Amino acid sequence: MTMSGALPARMTMVTLGVADVARSTAFYEKLGWKKSSASNDSVTFFHMSGTKLGLFGRADLAKDADIENTETGFSGVTVAINFASEGEVDAAFDHAVSAGATPAKRPEKVFWGGYSGYFADPDGHLWELAHNPMAPLDEDGNMGLPE
Structure with a gap:
């Protein structure tokens, strides 16, 4: 390329x-x-x-x-996994917590019209688990967005 x-x-x-x-x-x-x-x-x-x-x-x-290795708290970055339903978000959140994740915010309806929650991995990296009804998933689980 x-x-x-x-x-x-x-x-x-x-x-x-x-x-x-x-x-x-x-x-x-x-x-x-x-x-x-x-x-x-x-x-x-x-x-x-x-x-x-x-x-x-x-x-x-x-x-x-x-770069300097500093641990100053929130990095301003989250990683997200989107799901097809609120129930799938809840199940994924519970699974992550049972695997040792630290709950940061239990899944709930959110201001942008979707449903999401956050957990932290052992190093504090935040993962968002979300259902976004305005951006449905395709058959491969990829998030759709308007052009």
Whole structure:
């Protein structure tokens, strides 16, 4: 692919900086996610629909990005998984909590017309679980948005 002055509008991988790669890997495996055979002691990869998730040591990730490794609280970033119904959101939230997630906000009806809740993984990364009736999922579970 050649670049013609535009950055492709896609996300191929999300990498989370974690305190303990093994602990975080175990958490995501408890969610039922399967790690890639490309994983090793330093980094874990999970296949996701349409993208990949990487778990990498927080200090190593900061070093790789050439930034200072500070833990100042909320990073301003959340990762979301959308579902076809409110019931699916509730079931996914309960499953995440049973796998060791920390509930941040129980699922509820929200101001934008949908239904969502948040949990934190072992390193405090926030995951939103949502049902958005204005953006239905396709047969592959991808979120639809108007053009």
